[in-house]
Amino acid sequence: MRTPSVGRSSPRVEDENLLRGRGQFVDDIQIPGTLHLAFVRSPHAHARIKSIDTSSSLSLTGVIHVWTIDDLPKGLQDQPIPLVHPNPAIKQGFLPYVLAKGEVHYVGEPIVVVVAQTRALAEDASELVSVEYEVLPAISDCKDAVQEGAVLCHTNSSTNIAARVPFSYGNVAQAFEKAHLVIKESFFQHRGGSFFMECRAGLAQYDSHLDQYTVHLGTQVPHQMKRFYMDMLELGDQQIRVIAPDVGGGFGSKAPFYAEYALLPLLAKATGKPVKWIEDRFENFTSTFQERDQYWDMELALDEHGRILGLQGQLLHDSGAYLPRGLIVQWISATTVPGPYVVPSFQMEMISVLTNRVPTSAVRGAGRPQAIFAMERLLDRAAQKLGIDRAEIRRRNFIQPDQMPYKVGLIYRDGKPVTYDSGDYPASQDLALNHIDYEGFKIEQANALSTGRHIGLGLANYVEGTGLGPYEAVTIRISTTGRIFLYTGASPQGQSHQTTLAQIAADQLGMDPSMIKVVTGDTAAVPMGVGTFAARTAVNAGNSAHLAALAIREKIIKIAASTMEVKEDDLELEDGFVFVRGTPDLRKSFREIAIISGGVPGFSLPDGVSAGLEHLSTFSPKQSTYSNGTHAAIVEVDIETGHIKILRYVVVHDCGRVINPKVVHGQVIGGVAHGIGNAFYEHMRYDSQGQPLTTHFGDYLLPQASDIPPIEVLHMTSLSPLNPLGIKGAGEGGTLPAAATLISAVEDALKPYGILINESPLSPMKVVSLLGKHALGRTYSS
Amino acid sequence: MNNNQTLSLTVNGVNHVREVPSRMNLVDFLRNELKLTGSHVGCEHGVCGACTVLVDGLSVRACLMFAVQAEGCNVTTVEGLANADGSLSPLQAAFHEHHGLQCGFCTPGMLMTLQELLQEGKMPSEDEVRERLSGNLCRCTGYEGIVQAALEVLNRHPSAGRDQ
Numbered sequence: 001m002r003t004p005s006v007g008r009s010s011p012r013v014e015d016e017n018l019l020r021g022r023g024q025f026v027d028d029i030q031i032p033g034t035l036h037l038a039f040v041r042s043p044h045a046h047a048r049i050k051s052i053d054t055s056s057s058l059s060l061t062g063v064i065h066v067w068t069i070d071d072l073p074k075g076l077q078d079q080p081i082p083l084v085h086p087n088p089a090i091k092q093g094f095l096p097y098v099l100a101k102g103e104v105h106y107v108g109e110p111i112v113v114v115v116a117q118t119r120a121l122a123e124d125a126s127e128l129v130s131v132e133y134e135v136l137p138a139i140s141d142c143k144d145a146v147q148e149g150a151v152l153c154h155t156n157s158s159t160n161i162a163a164r165v166p167f168s169y170g171n172v173a174q175a176f177e178k179a180h181l182v183i184k185e186s187f188f189q190h191r192g193g194s195f196f197m198e199c200r201a202g203l204a205q206y207d208s209h210l211d212q213y214t215v216h217l218g219t220q221v222p223h224q225m226k227r228f229y230m231d232m233l234e235l236g237d238q239q240i241r242v243i244a245p246d247v248g249g250g251f252g253s254k255a256p257f258y259a260e261y262a263l264l265p266l267l268a269k270a271t272g273k274p275v276k277w278i279e280d281r282f283e284n285f286t287s288t289f290q291e292r293d294q295y296w297d298m299e300l301a302l303d304e305h306g307r308i309l310g311l312q313g314q315l316l317h318d319s320g321a322y323l324p325r326g327l328i329v330q331w332i333s334a335t336t337v338p339g340p341y342v343v344p345s346f347q348m349e350m351i352s353v354l355t356n357r358v359p360t361s362a363v364r365g366a367g368r369p370q371a372i373f374a375m376e377r378l379l380d381r382a383a384q385k386l387g388i389d390r391a392e393i394r395r396r397n398f399i400q401p402d403q404m405p406y407k408v409g410l411i412y413r414d415g416k417p418v419t420y421d422s423g424d425y426p427a428s429q430d431l432a433l434n435h436i437d438y439e440g441f442k443i444e445q446a447n448a449l450s451t452g453r454h455i456g457l458g459l460a461n462y463v464e465g466t467g468l469g470p471y472e473a474v475t476i477r478i479s480t481t482g483r484i485f486l487y488t489g490a491s492p493q494g495q496s497h498q499t500t501l502a503q504i505a506a507d508q509l510g511m512d513p514s515m516i517k518v519v520t521g522d523t524a525a526v527p528m529g530v531g532t533f534a535a536r537t538a539v540n541a542g543n544s545a546h547l548a549a550l551a552i553r554e555k556i557i558k559i560a561a562s563t564m565e566v567k568e569d570d571l572e573l574e575d576g577f578v579f580v581r582g583t584p585d586l587r588k589s590f591r592e593i594a595i596i597s598g599g600v601p602g603f604s605l606p607d608g609v610s611a612g613l614e615h616l617s618t619f620s621p622k623q624s625t626y627s628n629g630t631h632a633a634i635v636e637v638d639i640e641t642g643h644i645k646i647l648r649y650v651v652v653h654d655c656g657r658v659i660n661p662k663v664v665h666g667q668v669i670g671g672v673a674h675g676i677g678n679a680f681y682e683h684m685r686y687d688s689q690g691q692p693l694t695t696h697f698g699d700y701l702l703p704q705a706s707d708i709p710p711i712e713v714l715h716m717t718s719l720s721p722l723n724p725l726g727i728k729g730a731g732e733g734g735t736l737p738a739a740a741t742l743i744s745a746v747e748d749a750l751k752p753y754g755i756l757i758n759e760s761p762l763s764p765m766k767v768v769s770l771l772g773k774h775a776l777g778r779t780y781s782s
Numbered sequence: 783m784n785n786n787q788t789l790s791l792t793v794n795g796v797n798h799v800r801e802v803p804s805r806m807n808l809v810d811f812l813r814n815e816l817k818l819t820g821s822h823v824g825c826e827h828g829v830c831g832a833c834t835v836l837v838d839g840l841s842v843r844a845c846l847m848f849a850v851q852a853e854g855c856n857v858t859t860v861e862g863l864a865n866a867d868g869s870l871s872p873l874q875a876a877f878h879e880h881h882g883l884q885c886g887f888c889t890p891g892m893l894m895t896l897q898e899l900l901q902e903g904k905m906p907s908e909d910e911v912r913e914r915l916s917g918n919l920c921r922c923t924g925y926e927g928i929v930q931a932a933l934e935v936l937n938r939h940p941s942a943g944r945d946q
Contacts, residue, residue, distance in 0.1 A: 011878065018886030019874040021820020021860035025887060028819035120805070197824045197832055197921050198887040248822070248887030249921050281825040494885030494922045666881045666923060673924030697829035697919065705915035705925040734924075 002574060005503040005513050006725075009662035012499045013514065014492075023246045026201035026216050027278045034203070035064060037263065037277040038122035040112035040129045041287065042104035045138035045356035045690025046153070049102060049131060052112060057128040062117040064271055066129065069099040073266070075234075077101070081259055082228055085326035092162045092354065094154055096322045098262045103136075105153060105321035106358045107692055108286030113263050115271060119278070138356035138690040142318035143295050145353045153321055153354035162319050163327055163352040167334045169409030170345025175310025179301035183381045186297045188759040189370040189739075192682035193290035194363045195702060196493070198248020199279035200288060204264035208272065213240045213265045220250040221531025223489050226523045228257045233265060240265070244521030250493035251674070252362035253288050255533050256325055260287075285695040290684055291329060291363035293318040294370045300378040306386050306393040310345035311337065313374075317367075319352045320359035327352055328413060329360065332465070333367035335410045335418055339375050340425035340461045340628060341397040346409060356690040362533065364674050365735040368464060373760060376460040376740040380747065381756075390744075391433055394461060398425045405721075414468055416623040421728075422718040423628040423654055429461055431714055432630040432652040441634065449752065454639055455647065456749025459632040460737035466655070466729025467539025467625040467720075473528045474544035476505055476552050477614035480598050482576065482591025484509070484516045486548075489529015490541035491521035495731060496663040497537055501545045503659055504725070508549035510573035528618070535729025538659060539625055543723045548617035555613060559593050562608030625720040625728040629653045631672075631741040637749045640776040642764030644680060644746055646709040654716040656728035661715075664730050669711050671734020677703040678735070679742040683761050791852045793818065794862030802849050809833040809844035811852075812859060820860040820890045824919070831918030834891035835859050841898040860890035863897065873897060876931035884922035892918050896932050905936060 017023055054066040069077055080095035100111040112129050116122035139151040145160040153160050176182060201218040213235070219225050222242040229240045247254065260277055267275045279288070298313035317330035327350075334350045337343075383393040399406050401424045408418040441457050448455045475487040486505055490497050497520055502513035509516070519525045530540070553573060560578040561568040564586065572581050579587035594613040599605050634648040651668055658664050681701035685693040694700040719726030739760040746767070747757045753774045759766075768775045790799040793816060800815055812818045812835070824832030826845045833844040836858040863871045870878065873896055883889045895918050899906065906914070911932045915925065 012881070014886070015878045015883060016870075018883055018889055019860075019870060019877055019893070020864060021818070021890050023820070023886050025819075025822070027813075027823070030814070030817060030819065120803075195921060196887075197830060197885070197919060198822070199824075246887075247885065249885045251921065278823075281827060281830075494883075496884070662881050666884060666927060669924035669926045670884065670922045671924075674921070696827045697825055698827065702919050702921065703924075704919065705912040705929060706909075708912075708925050711924065711926065 002510055004507045006507055006659050009660055010499055010503050010513050012496055013502065014496060014498055025198055025246045025248055026203050026218050029203055029216060029245065031274045034274040034276050035115050035117060035271055036119040036122045037267065037275060038114045038119065038126040039110045039260070039283070040126045040131065041283070042100065042107055042109040042111055044104060044133055044135050045107050045140065046136040047104050047133040048136060049100060049104065049111065050134055051132045053130040054112065056130070057114060057125040060121065060125045060128065062121045063114060063125045065115040065267065066125065067099065067113050068111070069097060069101050072098060076232065076262070079232070081257060081324050082231065083324060083326060085328055087327050089163045089165045090323060090326060092157055094322045094354065095324055096259055098259045103155060106356055107690060108283065108358055110259055110287065115267050115275060140355060140357065140686050140688050140690040142293055142316050142353035142355050145355050146316065146351065153356050160354040161351055162323055162354050165327065165350045167350065167410055168347040170310065172310045172312050172345040172347040175345040176301045179309055180304040181302045181382065181385055183300040183378050183385065185378060185381060185758055186295070187374055187377060189294045189296065189373055190683055190761060191291040191363055191369065191678055192684045192700065193288060194251035194253035196249025196251055196254065199281060199284045200254065200258065200260070201278045202261055202264045203274060203276045204268040205274045206265065206268040206272070211239060213268065214243065215240070215265055216243045216245055217261060218247045218254060219244050220255045220491055220493060220533055222491050222521050222523050223529035224531055225257060225261065229265060232262055241524045244491045247493040250532065251364040252366060252533060254493065255531065256289055256361050282695055285700065286692055287358055289325070289359050289361040292357070292360050292684060294333065296370070296374045298374055298378060300382060302382050306382060306388045306396050308341060308343050308397050311343050312347040314349045314351065317350065317352050318355055318357065318360060320355055320357045322359045324359060325361035329362050329367040331413050333371045335412050336368045336371035337375050338408050339372060340399055340463045342399055357686055364671065365732050366534070368736050369675065369678060369739055372460060372462045372737050373740040373743070376737070376744065377758065380744055390459065391429065391438060394429060395426060400426065412465055412624060414624050418465070419623060420463060420626040421720050421722050423463070423626065424716065424718060425461060425628060428628060428630045428652045428654060428716055431716065432459065432632045432650050435712065435714060436632045436634065436648060436650045454637045454749040455634060456637070456745045456747065456751070457632065457634050458741045458743065458745030458748060459630065460740035460744060461630045462628060462737040464535070464627045464733050464736055465624040466535035466627050467621055467727070468534040468536045469540065469621050470530065471618040471620040472530055472537065472540035472544055473526045473616060473618050474501070474541055474548045475526050475614060475616045476548040478552065478590050478594045480591065480594045482589060482594065484590070486516055486518045486545060487525040488518065488520055488541050489526050489531065490537045491532050493532065495532065495537065495667065496660065497541065500538065500659045500663060501541060504542055504545045505549040508546065508553050511575055515576065535731040538727045539621055539723055539729055540619060542659065542727050543619040543725055544617040546725055547619055548615045551615040551617065552613065555610065555615065556590065556593050559596055559609045560588050562606060563596060564588065619723065621722055623722065625656065625722055627655045627728040627730065627733050629733055631737045633741045633745045635742060635745040635749055637746055637767060639771055639774065642767030644767065646676070646742070649709050649711045651711060651713045651734065652716060653713060653733055654718050655730040655733065656718060656720045657726040658715065658717065659727070665713055667730050668713050668734040671732060672711050672738050673703050673708050675735040675738020676708060676742065679739040679760055680762055681707070787850050789850050789853055791855050791857060793857045794859060804848065804850055806849045807845055808835070808847045808849045808852055811849035812844060818859050818861050822887055822890060824888065831895060832888050832891040834894040834918065836894055836898060839901060841895050860893055863893060872935045873900065873931065876935045877928070880927040880931040880934065882923065882927035882931040888918060888920045892920065892928055900935060908933060
């Protein structure tokens with residue numbers, strides 16, 4: 001028997017082309033005669049468009065079309081971008097039009113599209129478009145937006161509140177009444193944007209003979225994009241194919257259907273040429289959806305032993321100017337708060353707020369890091385107030401392994417009760433603390449302080465809803481040439497789907513994963529699909545691959561038994577052959593089996609043989625799986641400059657069965673780096689009139705190689721009982737508790753001065769300002 | 783804006799003579815004229831490093847240099863990195879070995895920055911490698927695999943950060 005591939009670090013099949021510069025990202029697909037798009041975007045956060053003059057632009061040689069909303073097909077003049085996740089709680093679900101209609105609501109909103117022979121020419125022409133605006137007052141900060149008499153984001157509304165959702169269970173009033181201690185804190189949290197390295201991109205072709213479109217998109221969700229196109233352009237299923245080729249990062253912000261995407265097939269048809277749009281980085285900062293701001297006002301009720309009695313609060317979420325993604329992020333935030341702790345009563349109000357900024361949607365973690373930050377900061381405060389050790393107060397509140405499956409009492413974004421499926425939360429924290437030497441650190445910290453060094457340790461625990469349904473399609477097909485293909489609706493942006501799905505299928509087919517060609521991101525390859533987000537691919541596509549491979553295996557054995565006249569139980573599969581156990585010469589190749597199942601024209605299939613050696617599986621998980629973990633970090637704070645250096649970073653990570661350790665390690669480390677960015681660097685700033693202030697990587701800081709310490713990762717394996725492989729998701733966990741951990745560590749380092757930190761990101765300037773008179777030297781002036 | 787100039791240069795050992803618009807930058811020339819699409823455009827502000835190529839052996843941001851400035855120069859792109867027999871170069875192979883890439887978009891720029899370091903023939907520390915890489919942004923990997931790959935090729939071993 002072959003050693004199973006699942007559980008081994010099978011080498012990545014994705015690497016070779018990418019390393020040689022042969023990747024096929026959208027802009028690498030160069031078709032002669034392609035036309036290029038450039039957009040005229042609003043320079044104002046809020047304005048009425050009085051007139052648009054495109055004549056100078058159109059007169060430039062090489063410019064083909066200059067379109068405003070009036071040039072779109074009639075239907076699209078009145079039909080905005082679709083709302084992806086409708087929710088009855090949305091009271092003001094403003095949606096953007098493909099091109100601005102009358103009023104613009106954020107800097108970067110597309111108003112005019114130019115099509116020209118080259119990108120440079122299209123940009124020249126876009127500068128010749130003259131738009132006359134009546135500038136309107138803008139609302140920038142979501143906290144200001146909910147004040148009485150605030151400037152309105154949309155002039156045709158009466159409030160900036162888009163939705164107000166209560167979440168509750170248990171008797172909160174009673175909990176607070178009998179509480180020994182109530183901790184009350186307000187937090188500001190900001191998460192910037194995805195800032196993948198490849199900006200958004202699309203390339204559309206129209207075949208007039210077949211009346212068919214092919215659209216290459218740098219997207220996480222090609223099948224969803226196809227559905228939007230079919231609805232918007234009133235197309236039949238066979239008329240539109242969406243392909244996500246190599247995609248340079250996604251992290252959430254490549255999941256939405258954007259206005260720019262709608263124009264690609266329209267203009268391909270109108271011009272009869274391929275049309276391409278490659279977002280530039282300035283556009284990326286102003287018009288790709290972000291996650292941005294949340295304000296939390298929270299109260300935690302505890303008894304005298306530090307046990308949680310209840311939790312209540314309010315969450316303000318900056319939705320930006322429109323809600324094409326509904327309430328997903330903010331919903332996840334609210335339902336992630338209890339985390340791994342027993343919270344007997346809970347009451348949160350989530351308020352989704354309209355602002356004159358680019359819309360928000362999920363960024364790696366999708367609202368969870370903020371919830372974890374809120375909960376973990378409250379526990380640190382409670383520990384301080386009660387004089388209980390930080391680790392101990394968490395121990396006293398953990399959900400215990402024997403309480404699994406554990407019903408939290410809330411409804412998750414999948415519409416199902418939040419029910420943790422498995423996990424050992426106390427053991428996770430113990431493992432992390434032992435590894436970082438939690439007890440020993442206390443002495444080290446005291447010694448350091450005596451020499452003027454400020455070091456601190458932070459810790460945070462998390463539970464993460466992963467593996468969202470409904471399903472992900474996988475078709476495995478053994479062709480009559482003997483080649484084995486696995487087609488899936490899962491669509492990667494670096495997560496190694498081709499490697500890991502091949503590993504899963506290979507184990508059931510008795511072969512090396514390298515013998516299986518995995519095709520992702522092509523709506524023509526597999527009839528249905530959902531896409532990549534919410535750490536869902538390993539659970540959904542992974543189990544579909546497993547079940548499809550099992551079905552193919554069964555089919556091979558049935559056909560072989562029938563045609564070789566042997567018992568099914570006597571057959572085994574290895575290296576592309578089915579053979580009689582103990583008599584390896586008695587065998588048939590998969591190719592022969594595929595040919596038999598393909599049949600002979602004019603003849604019936606033999607008994608026991610069904611047509612075609614292929615199987616489509618759409619495993620549908622009953623509910624989300626819940627990964628968990630603990631982070632612990634040690635930082636050193638320079639009390640002169642406010643600089644923070646991470647000295648150690650320890651991760652305990654439990655995502656159930658690990659398919660490929662190297663791949664999971666890469667996901668975790670990459671996620672932590674993103675979380676470090678959120679803790680210390682990334683801040684998408686706006687002025688009070690909604691003007692974005694950080695619009696390139698010189699101002700908006702992504703973590704650099706020199707900012708990321710070595711990260712020590714330890715694994716636990718609590719199999720999920722909810723799917724055949726026991727898998728949970730791993731794509732986002734690294735990000736979730738990072739800001740909570742690091743801010744806790746900074747606070748611990750600065751505890752001699754009693755400084756409390758309730759925000760993230762934390763810049764060096766802010767550290768110095770918090771230190772105030774304790775800041776060393778010249779950096780602080782009051 | 784459309785005045786053209788004649789440009790002659792060598793890219794990955796091949797001589798090219800082309801008429802190019804004066805304002806065309808080097809990375810657009812490589813990608814759109816020579817169809818060498820391995821060098822990627824990540825920001826056009828000279829910050830992300832995805833477009834890094836070697837010009838006469840030194841790393842440059844090909845988004846900040848006009849193509850005509852490379853007149854008479856020797857340009858090396860990621861397509862020119864593989865060994866003479868076509869196998870992966872030591873850095874390319876080490877990236878594969880250490881999971882130094884995920885989506886792969888920043889990878890060509892990373893490789894070219896490290897190729898320059900390799901050609902300098904020094905034995906840099908991990909801190910020095912991280913410092914050198916600080917002009918190349920990666921959103922996927924957290925840099926660990928990249929740093930480990932670089933250190934292996936530079937005959938050093940990373941001090942920590944492995945799975946326990």
